Amino acid sequence: MDEIKTTPRPTMKRIKEYLEQGKRFDGRKLDEYRNLVIEKDVSKKAEGSVRVKLGKTEVIVGVKAGVGEPYPDSPDKGNMMVTAELLPLSSPRFELGPPKFPSIELARVVDRGIRESKVIDFEKLVIEKGEKVWTIFIDIYSINDDGNLLDAAGIGALAALRIAKLPKYDKKEEKILYGEFDKDISLAKTNPIAITIHKIGDSLIVDPSREEEDTSEARLTIGISDGIISSMQKGDSTPLEEEDIFEAIKIADNVWKGLFKKLDSFVKK
């Protein structure tokens, strides 16, 4: 019962041959996402938490608020921190031990998608200027990896932020009153979602399955909101043509519209 760590070569070859004819194993179109399901309140102890399912891929994301000192170079701003744990529980590929590159990259790409879009108003997170500010922790846990954890995590981070409430803070006692909620985290109207486009052969696809992700030659993650790009990251060492990049942006923009609709109806529910 020794598990297979990567997709076998013949399968990867077949995936490429299929894509040459514009087909995918599961019958999806190249720019078609799997069914996205978002559930809220996975943990009552979080200020906001969601479970995101993309087909069989599943992550849970929680937002916690803590109080600390601001960074010396930004005394009038709160902080944000994103961490990701790729749990060995979620895939035979993930091992125990200190965070390795994939979980670090995932957290950093999600972090930049949120931070650079300015969706969080960090100035509203100040309790006492230069002394005390809120830190927003966004923690991501993989539950089942069937490809595209990156996008699932980004969607989860934004969804959890949207439904999160800041707890009350007792200035005298210097204590956070968890469970007693004060207000929403102040968020801009923008809805940055990081969408990853993969290149296999001459095809560009979205939302890869595990096997497709293994076959991928290059990827481009695009943090986009209503046509405005706020973060990008190219992954893997195959070069991309300039046309590929602009084609990928076009695809991402289209995919964003569908995802935003789902996210928006989730938040309003």
Add this chain to the structure above:
Amino acid sequence: MTKEYKRADGRKNNEIRKVKAEVGVIPNADGSAMFQTGDTIAIAAVYGPKKMHPQHSQDPEKGTLRCTYNMNSFSVSDRIKPGPSRRSTEISKIMEWALEPVLMLEGFPNNVVDVYVNIIQADAGTRCAGINAAAMALAHAGIPMRDIVSSISIGKLDKTIVVDLNKEEEDFEEGEGSTDIPISMTGSGKITHLQLDGKINVQELKQAVDAARKACKEIYEVQKKALKDFVEEK
């Protein structure tokens, strides 16, 4: 005469919280399960048996059980730093000791069975919920087992023995305070895990073990039903 402790959530002293169990929650795993008691939720995934790495850890006589307990940072009010801690390392080992006696690992020399437990929401009794989920996940993975393990936390609040403490009860401070006694038992009633923190006399401990026996039986039925339901659904 001390007055009887009255439970804030209205439960009787020998009453466990509302439990929910489900098998097959993680498609990638060889076996998986969720166990919820009140507001405590644990999920468990089993991978294996598979060749043990590193090689020097291999046991040529029998397979090895390896448990890993991990709490989500946002499963508690004060965020905990992600990753392993002294506490999680100890609980992982406790889980191995609790579960190993029912496993028949003789047929898997040099192999390891990995059990990963993740706490999604915590309201006391997480190690017990973790053991309950892990036992179901092991059965779901088809690991040969002699029996199932069921686990419960018994408490003594001042002088009253109560079953399945929640966090509020665990933090009780009046009188003799709170004594927390997590116990795990096989279906046939053998004790595979016992811990105790607090203050208790022999007679009260006897009472606690009796209460655990009864509660574990209830949990055993819930685990069995979840496994059966899963097989019938298939």
